Amino acid sequence: MQIINLDLNENSYDIFIDSGYFNSIPTMINDSFSYHKVTIITDDHVSELYLEQIKNEFSKLNVICSEYIIPNGESSKSIEMLTHIYSHLIEHNMTRTDAIIALGGGVVGDLAGFAAATYLRGIDFIQIPTTLLSQVDSSVGGKVAVNLPQGKNLVGNFYHPSAVYIDTEVLNTLEEREFISGMAEVIKYACIKDRSLFDILTSHDLDSIHSVIKEIIIKCVQTKANIVMEDEKESYERMLLNYGHTVGHAIEKYYDYKKYNHGEAVGQGMLYMLKASLKADLIDRETYDSLVELLDVYGLLFDEVYPLEVLMTYMKNDKKSVKDKINIVLLKTIGESYIEKVTYDYLEKFLMEGLC
Numbered sequence: 001m002q003i004i005n006l007d008l009n010e011n012s013y014d015i016f017i018d019s020g021y022f023n024s025i026p027t028m029i030n031d032s033f034s035y036h037k038v039t040i041i042t043d044d045h046v047s048e049l050y051l052e053q054i055k056n057e058f059s060k061l062n063v064i065c066s067e068y069i070i071p072n073g074e075s076s077k078s079i080e081m082l083t084h085i086y087s088h089l090i091e092h093n094m095t096r097t098d099a100i101i102a103l104g105g106g107v108v109g110d111l112a113g114f115a116a117a118t119y120l121r122g123i124d125f126i127q128i129p130t131t132l133l134s135q136v137d138s139s140v141g142g143k144v145a146v147n148l149p150q151g152k153n154l155v156g157n158f159y160h161p162s163a164v165y166i167d168t169e170v171l172n173t174l175e176e177r178e179f180i181s182g183m184a185e186v187i188k189y190a191c192i193k194d195r196s197l198f199d200i201l202t203s204h205d206l207d208s209i210h211s212v213i214k215e216i217i218i219k220c221v222q223t224k225a226n227i228v229m230e231d232e233k234e235s236y237e238r239m240l241l242n243y244g245h246t247v248g249h250a251i252e253k254y255y256d257y258k259k260y261n262h263g264e265a266v267g268q269g270m271l272y273m274l275k276a277s278l279k280a281d282l283i284d285r286e287t288y289d290s291l292v293e294l295l296d297v298y299g300l301l302f303d304e305v306y307p308l309e310v311l312m313t314y315m316k317n318d319k320k321s322v323k324d325k326i327n328i329v330l331l332k333t334i335g336e337s338y339i340e341k342v343t344y345d346y347l348e349k350f351l352m353e354g355l356c
């Protein structure tokens with residue numbers, strides 16, 4: 001088992017990564033934290049697969065366990081769902097010494113984490129991420145949030161879990177489209193920080209990558225932990241994790257989160273940035289070609305062009321906006337990235353050139 005410690009002084013926690021230890025997680029939680037009561041927040045897909053197992057294990061340990069099951073999908077990450085969760089927590093007399101367990105993907109983790117951050121001014125929460133995307137990115141680093149009708153993650157906080165338990169075996173039950181979505185975040189890490197990860201990705205494809213997925217997850221989580229330890233509240237370094245996300249979030253919003261999932265939209269966001277960067281001579285042709293090829297190999301190359309003026313209106317609502325400027329992430333080469341603060345006019349022209 002690989003244990004990565006995210007050292008944030010009093011908010012430090014361990015991230016456990018291994019394959020095939022799912023049924024041991026309740027015992028590990030009990031040994032470390034001895035909660036009397038837990039509420040598992042999960043969704044209606046994951047609950048079918050894993051809820052009974054985990055509840056059984058908790059009952060053997062005499063931990064009182066309730067569950068709150070949300071519908072799968074981004075629309076559950078709402079203020080309304082949050083109020084239902086608060087009601088459930090109150091009905092089950094959850095106190096400050098009890099804990100919420102987020103069992104699921106990014107939506108479950110962000111929502112359950114926000115509920116934990118705010119209920120009784122904050123109770124413990126544990127992440128058990130079950131998608132590739134949540135295992136490599138959203139379960140680590142303490143970003144918790146819900147969406148507003150105006151945009152994604154507009155209400156949130158930094159609130160760290162007490163521990164993260166990643167069992168790579170649960171990915172065997174993940175639909176291929178969800179796996180591909182997570183691969184967009186994996187490719188992001190290769191782009192911004194990790195040339196050696198890029199080399200692993202190029203020597204595999206969507207079938208064979210499963211044989212090295214634990215190694216890949218460890219690399220991504222270590223990169224993310226290093227970034228978060230350096231810049232927990234996203235003043236510079238952590239912004240690099242948003243590579244492809246400014247355009248990606250706008251694409252998700254363009255279809256009201258219905259057509260493309262997060263990774264598919266981020267894949268397209270990275271392509272926009274690559275095209276514009278090539279045109280502006282910020283990256284060379286070889287870098288461009290190899291990254292476009294990588295997106296293609298992992299099912300993330302989409303052939304869709306959007307009305308830029310519409311995407312720009314969504315980008316102006318982005319959390320990365322500061323007055324009339326926005327921070328964008330650019331690549332020097334594969335594995336090296338930096339941030340540039342630009343005006344919206346500059347960004348629109350930059351992206352437009354890339355499309356010509």
Ligand code: GLY
Binds near residue numbers: 143238
């Ligand atoms: N998902 C980007 C971050 O955690 O900062």
